[in-house]
Amino acid sequence: MVSNSNCSIDDSFKYNLYGVVYTVAFVLGLVTNCASLFVFCCRMKMRNETTLFMTNLALSDLIFVFTLPFKIYYNVRRHWPFGDGLCKISGGAFITNIYGSMLFLTCISVDRFLAIVYPFRSRSIRTRRNAGIVCVLIWMLILGGGITTCFEGFSQKTWKTYLSKITIFIEVVGFLIPLLINLACSSMVLRTLRRPATLCQIGTNKERVLRMIVVHLAIFIVCFVPYNSVLFVYAMVRTQAVDSCWLEVLARTLYPITLCIATLNCCFDPVVYYFTSESFKKSLTTGKSQAKQENTLRSEGPVSSKDNTNTELVETNTSVMSSNGKELITETQF
Template identity: 55%
Template sequence: MVSANCSTEDSFKYILYGCTFSMVFVLGLISNCVAIYIFTFTLKMRNETTTYMLNLAISDLLFVLTLPFRIYYFAIRNWPFGDILCKISVTMFYTNMYGSILFLTCISIDRFLAIVHPFWSKTLRTKRNAKIVCVAVWITVLAGSMPASFFPSTGTRNDTGQNTCFENFPDTTWKTYISRIVIFIEIVGFFIPLILNVTCSTMVLRTLNKPVTLSRNKLSKKKVLKMIFVHLVIFCFCFVPYNVTLILYSLMRTQIWINCSLVTAVRTMYPITLCIAVSNCCFDPIIYYFTSDTIQNSIRNRSKVIGIYLFAVL
């Protein structure tokens, strides 16, 4: 068992969560609504990549819309909305995180096929197949997230009597249910996509450096390299720290190892890395911008119109 002498003080997380989630709500709501509008009404032709991006933006927006409930909870440290809304809130968090990981992986694989195998992949890279893949991703992430709602998600704090949402589970619940969910989502939702993202990006870089492709348009190659760099930085920055910490946190809660220094470190890092993971809702639109020339032109044109309008008003 985890020693009773180990410090478990992590109340700082409520202020951290409240501030971070509030910022993510504002920025994520605006950026993803704009992205969905551009994908739906501005793009004249939607290809496989934009299909994945549209689903990624929808996933981000659905999660962002649940944040006001969490922000209120973190502010007063009491969950008055009942068990159902708690389950929905938690399910959307994991659906968004691992949905984002899988949709980013789809974009990486699509880029790999287009650059490394441009000819025989034409029959695979179709809008119809992209839609099928998106449906499969939604089914996978929901299948991995829904089990979190099979047991009571709300509880009561012993010291204050306030209601909690997906917090303070007993160790038996971690051993029986949550640890199994963690194993599934870590393998399917993180480790496999991480390997695929790194492998695809590496193969694309190798292909671009071959003598046959050196004569290609330098601007085009520079754009692809920038896309890969932004993609990997956002993927690693947002998701790697949280998922590594989640594994350690799960080991701690299932009492597999005991070390007070590590327990303190993990309890401190878990809220921080979770906030970083949630921020992916704000960073995903950056990927849209660097991936599509049409989106860049659309944003630039609208920025000019807004600038002209503001200049005229002032």
């Protein structure tokens, strides 16, 4: 029971809710992300920039999953016996996972956008070296932003001083900007696929790209948009920037629910791997990457028509006209 002046709020339901959702997330997240990392590290012999982003995404999910048993114990027993240090690590792992997932998903979206919309001009940008640099920068950002105190029982003074500023920063950098980038990249890819030349030549590969966009945006919007929207309102009422009892009741009621939905992203991310990488799908189902996948995995994007001898090895590659309408390219498995 939380009471703020004349506003009385009972949010004790969240403990049972957290206990159930964290248990489900731990079991599913542990299995799916361990399997994903096993495929990335042991089954896929050739790795490109997209695979590197997905590997870091799976690692971020797995780090968070390992902290869930401690959270489960706390919400069941209402007692934290593991010390303040582990409590801060557990809270920081959640921040790292949520915003790390959004940033790595955004990198995958941008990489797909460059491969489809600017296939030739992006070849010098879409390299493993550049992808590695981006991954390091993301980890530095999310680890720095993930420094937190134990649990969410922050005082009003804490919210008004530095916590509100941190919330605004992570909302803008970790959520709003990635959301806009994802929407912009997806819309430009869809616009490219609607061109008459593309419609005639992309064939079944177009369906794969469309499924990939739908799954990607669905996970992003379902898991992250509700939580971050409610978090913004939650911060406003906690700092008393908005003095409204019904809004505070609404925010404190919706916050645990949207947080649980955001937590489940660690179970849904492997769906992105399955629809994004044909090589991941083959490695997962057959236990090995065949030579024809290995020959196309380097870029998982368009290659020049001059390489026709190599593109014969690709089962589902179809031709796509480049933006100048003159050069014929081949779209490989994204």
